[in-house]
Amino acid sequence: MSKTKSVCIIDDDKVYTFGVKKIIKSHLPENDVTTFENGKKALDGIQEMMESGAGLPDLILLDIDMPEMNGWDFLKEFDVIRSKAEKEVEIFVISSRVDTNTEDLYKIEWDEKVSDFIKKPVQVAALKKILS
């Protein structure tokens, strides 16, 4: 069993975040989950976490299509934070935009920053794999 991870879900779909949070809580209760409904709020939240000494999350599950600040813009901004911190942060892009056509394109552009691209709706098994 993996050690405690802090997981951050960034997605504007409240039903989805509720469900994923619940799955994490029931299958891997030792994980600690925070949710943000768009990139902007996530950036602010992560800044706050850093300032409060809680540090960066271990894992980010990131949606692409979100109001105010989408997933790509978040990644660009987050890179600045990430380069300053010593901690390794795993990022998984989870979006309905990911499909066989787009995945290759995304990989070319974002492969260094993102661990994997996962198509929505996400399967419970896939979630468990990411968290382990």
Add this chain to the structure above:
Amino acid sequence: MKLIESHRKEIPKSSWVWNIQSKELSLGLTFLKLFGEDGDLVPENFKGEVLKAFFSAEVSEGIPFYRKTHHVINGSEYFVEWVGEAIERNGEGGISKMAGYAELASSPDDFTLSLNEEALFFTRLMDNIRESVYFKDLESRFIKINKACAEKFGLDDPSDIIGKTDFDFFEDEHARPAFNDEQEIIKTEKPIFNKIEKEVYADDSSQVTWASTSKMPLYDGNGVLIGTYGITRDITEEQIAKKKLKESDEMFQRLSEHVPGFFYQYKFNKDGTSCFPFASKGIKDIYELEPADVKNNVDGIRSRIHPEDRERFKNSLKKAVESKSEWNCDYRVQLPQKGTRWLRGNATLEVEKDNSILGYGYIKDITKEKEAEEELKDRNELFTKLSEQAPGFLYLHRVDAKEKVSFPFVSEGIREVLELEPEDLRSSIKPLLRLVHKEDIARVMKSITWSVKTQQEWSCEYRIILPRKGLRWVRGRANPELQADGSVLSSGFLSDITREKSISELNDRLRKQFESVLDNVPNLIFVKDLDGKYLMANKATREFFGLSEEEIIGKKDIDLGVPEQLAKGYHAADVKVVKTGETLFIPEIKSMDSSGNEVYHQTIKVPFQQEGSDDPAVLAVVTDISQRKQKEMQLNETLDIVGEQNKRLLNFAHIVSHNLRNHAGNISMLLSLFDVEESEEEKEELLGYLKTASERLNVSIEDLNEIIDQQYKTEKDLKELKPAEMIKKVKEILISDILSYNIQFEENIDDELTIEYNPAYLESITLNLISNAIKYRDPDKKAKVSIDLYEKNGHPFLEVSDNGLGIDLDKHGDKLFGMYKTFHGNENSKGIGLFITKNQIESLGGSIDVESTPGKGTTFKIRLT
């Protein structure tokens, strides 16, 4: 010990002389008086009894002689004490004669020495023991010490001690507690026994001794407390030995924790039972048991042993016990966690004094070794079977971690293919390499090394020169696998392909003819390797670059003046073709020809097998489609608006269908959570989310339906319509909203205005605009909607204004008509209606504009045609 004055010193004494050599005992004249009036009755055997006692006594120079004998004379018991010392020595320095006196003691318990004797005896005794003995006064000052003690303190004369204290000899660390102990004894008169003390010397604090000390109160003859006395035994060596034992125990414990495998001490009891007095923590790994589980019996282990190996395991143990030698056994266990594992156990046996047998041993997990062994065996069998039928020969090629090469298996076919014996290659690859054609040897060796290093499949065609058959072509293929021991084992097949090759030479001629055909087609045809170097380029290609064949072959795109960005793209496509092994069709690439004109190409790329080389390459057939493209572009310009609309619709359909998938996914996720949820409260919450998700699903489905409808409605279905009538109809549809929100209409409508329009579109447009005006009314104001219909400059216009919430166009203007990339099926989305409205208006040649001020209201102005 109390020095008590003897009350029996008046008793008469008699002298005696004992000649040790002649065993003669002479008793003094007064001896019989010891027995009083009955002296006459002393029996004849008396002397014999005494001599017997004398013989059993230890006679030595330093120790005063003392013996007590017991006699029964005329029914009365007599005890006689004999005290004496050596008086004569023989030539060798041994004692030849002892003399002393005897006296009668009334009972064994009641015996004491005379004060003098006692003092003498005591002093001698004290000086002859190894323990330190010392007497101290009430202030813990030494009164007297024995020889051993004086030696310990480095004093030549024990009497030098008088007046000194422990503090003169020891550091405070020892002297202080010793002093305190003595004062405590003086106070309480309670002795201290066998106290372990650490003694640190004052003159050399590095010198430390360990001692066991007993101290007691000291009384004078009148029973008055005058000080303390004590005896101290040096136990330094004992202590060191104990400490070392403990350390080595700990060391072993630590060691065994870090070494994989399981160390143990095994005991076979005489009653047939056995146990593990010591089991290292490795037992967890090996048997998935705790050391405590096997402390008293071995049932836990017995049940783990694989049923098929139990008998063999038992026999091996039995044999080892019978021969009392070593035990060695490979056997399987079935573990609750890890399943079946192979173990290798060994032990050395020792027979104990009580005839039980002790074994010291070590057990390790050898599953990996066993598996590799089995696999090799299987493979060998398979190979032998296969090689009987296969043309060519099969082999196993092993390169160990030290890069030593061997062929553990070579099938018979080698005689036919290489004219060698299977044994020739057993331990060296050299006999094979000697046969390889000079021009091919470097390539062959390089490819083998690469294959072993990367564990990628090896495949190579090369020439060999055989003693009998001469020049032959062979093809080798092998699959390398990394083994547990770090070696690489390749299973391969080498066959003679000389016949195949001669066919390919025929092909060569055909190819030349083909090349001349290639040069006459207008398409650019060329072959590049994976480095991007041109291997072949037809005439059309050469003309395209304006270069000769020599200037192209062996060069890369970038050398030929292709812009870097494009060259990169071409190369990526080549890599993809080789990787997938599939044909790639690139419908359109824009580039420049040698004169700088913009050209469009269509390209087909296929994987290409080069002659005489195993390196992959790619064949490309490029067709110039610039002319076609030009026409297409002209056509596109006219189709632009329509195309744009279609694209928008398609994009929209995409987004909606993504939303459908999301909602459906969410519902399925929530349902699966619902199934496993037990708490009613949580279930309630889940239901809430489930409701939200299904509502959104409904909305998305409606959106999708609307788009589908739109696609089926054709804008060409035009009729003569009066918009004024349509406005009336729409107001009827919305009557319930209009009444319940008390909407006030201000209309300025040209009733006679007639347009040629699609009726469904007009209804949809009108309905959307008016219902939006109602939907986004300001709840704090009386809602007003004004509708204007008029003709201006030959175009019909429809304007719908409200005094509602308004929209911040600077912020949301681009999103208003659903032109945004993302579509969120949540409450703040109002995209789809206006999006469709815009599409419908534009498809019939009209346009839509919006003016809005937050808090004031919104006006939509539509030019219908």
